[in-house]
Amino acid sequence: MELLKFNNLSYRDQVSHFVTTRHGGVSVGEFTSLNLGFNVGDKYKNVERNYEILAGELGILPSDFVIAKQTHSNNVIVVEKNKKRGYPTVPGTVLEDTDAMVTAVGGICLMVRTADCVPLLLFDPCRKVVAAVHAGWRGTVKNVAGKTLKVMHERFGTRPQDIEAGIGPSAGPCCYEVGEEVREAVMKMPVAGERVITSGASRGRYYFDMRSANRQTLLSAGVNPDGIEVINRCTICESGNFFSVRAAKGRTGRMGAGILLDF
Ligand SMILES: [Zn+2]
Numbered sequence: 001m002e003l004l005k006f007n008n009l010s011y012r013d014q015v016s017h018f019v020t021t022r023h024g025g026v027s028v029g030e031f032t033s034l035n036l037g038f039n040v041g042d043k044y045k046n047v048e049r050n051y052e053i054l055a056g057e058l059g060i061l062p063s064d065f066v067i068a069k070q071t072h073s074n075n076v077i078v079v080e081k082n083k084k085r086g087y088p089t090v091p092g093t094v095l096e097d098t099d100a101m102v103t104a105v106g107g108i109c110l111m112v113r114t115a116d117c118v119p120l121l122l123f124d125p126c127r128k129v130v131a132a133v134h135a136g137w138r139g140t141v142k143n144v145a146g147k148t149l150k151v152m153h154e155r156f157g158t159r160p161q162d163i164e165a166g167i168g169p170s171a172g173p174c175c176y177e178v179g180e181e182v183r184e185a186v187m188k189m190p191v192a193g194e195r196v197i198t199s200g201a202s203r204g205r206y207y208f209d210m211r212s213a214n215r216q217t218l219l220s221a222g223v224n225p226d227g228i229e230v231i232n233r234c235t236i237c238e239s240g241n242f243f244s245v246r247a248a249k250g251r252t253g254r255m256g257a258g259i260l261l262d263f
Contacts, residue, residue, distance in 0.1 A: 001034070001057050006121070006166035006229045009259075015123050015130060017259040018058065019168040019231065021241050025050040027253060035243070035253025036113050042253060054256065058109070065109050065258070068095040072138035076151045079103040079110065100133040100148040104156055104261070111258035115243035116171040116235050118210045119257030120145055120218075123165075124158040130259045137178065140210050141185040145217045160222030165229070168257050169242055172234030173198065173209035176246070180204050189213065191220040 001024030009017045025034030026049045031042040034050050048062075055062045066079055075098040095101065101110040110132040112119050117136035124130075129152055135144050152158035170176075173196075183206045186197045196213040200206045211230055218228055239247035243255050 001053070003057065004168070004231060006231070008164045008227065008229045009121065009123055009166055012123060012125055012164060014125070014128065014262050015259065016058065016262070017121050017123075017166065019119060019166075019257045020054065020255045022243050022253060022255065023241070024057075025053060030248055030251050031253040034255070036111075036256040037115075037254030040254060041251055060107075060109055060260070064107060064260070065111050066095065066101060066103075067111050067113065068098040068101060070099050070112065070134045071097050072136050073097060073099050074139060074142040074144040074147045076100040076102060076144075076148050078151065078155055079105065079108065081105045099135070099139050099144050100131060102129060102131040102148060102152055102155070104129045106261040106263040109258045109260040111256045113254035113256055114168070114170065115245045115252055115254050116176070118170040118214050119168040120214060121166040121168070121257055121259045122148065122152070122163055123259065124152060124156070124162050125164065126162045127156045127158050128261060129156045129158055130261055132257060132259055135210065135214055137182050137185070137208060137210060140213050140217070141189055143189070143217060145214050146221050149218070149221045149223070160218075161224055161227075163218070163223045164227050165218055165223060167211050167214055167228065167230040169231050169233040169235050169238070170210055171236050171244065171246055172211070172232070173207045174234055175236035176208050176210065177201070177205050178208045179206070182206070182208060186213065191216045
């Protein structure tokens, strides 16, 4: 199985992480092959098997994954010990209505699922806290990444300058065309503005650099430039390697980006 890694997080002790591609699973057709999305039209059994394969690769149990029903919100949940922890295939144990998860508990893998949206993984090596964030354009303009840092600070005393962050593959500025509604929302962002949005192929169309916008968000919150690593690969350009809702025009699988503290 091909798992992508961030160098800055790989160098650190006490934390493991990964970003999946679409390779290495058992799903077929438009879900080929490592689909981690349960509600996208794939066979349930295959998705379940994909979780088992991924867990085996990571040396953890499927029950160690904590996932969320992502809603393009900026809701952040702190995952406590033994609370709301459960097998992702059991309905009701998936965290509801949240796009960012934070924990200081070792041995549980916070994982966001994406197919064009931006996955962010955060690690505070001083306070031993991790977070996984899902940021599509809505989450990005709602500052879900900044809000996650705020929760880490309030709850655990995390200082932004200590953070090591990874920003994973997403729809890139080469392909991610958006309309006026998105441009207006982006221009209202305190940090990003015109640096992350450029004119598109036709009138009223724009290209939005979501990875850069999230990087700017982290920087403006006080994260060091050296602490942020970006995998600048576009899910639409590379739809053979990544799931992309845009490239597939809808029906497709989901990749996972996960992080866990050692016990
Ligand atoms: Zn592209």
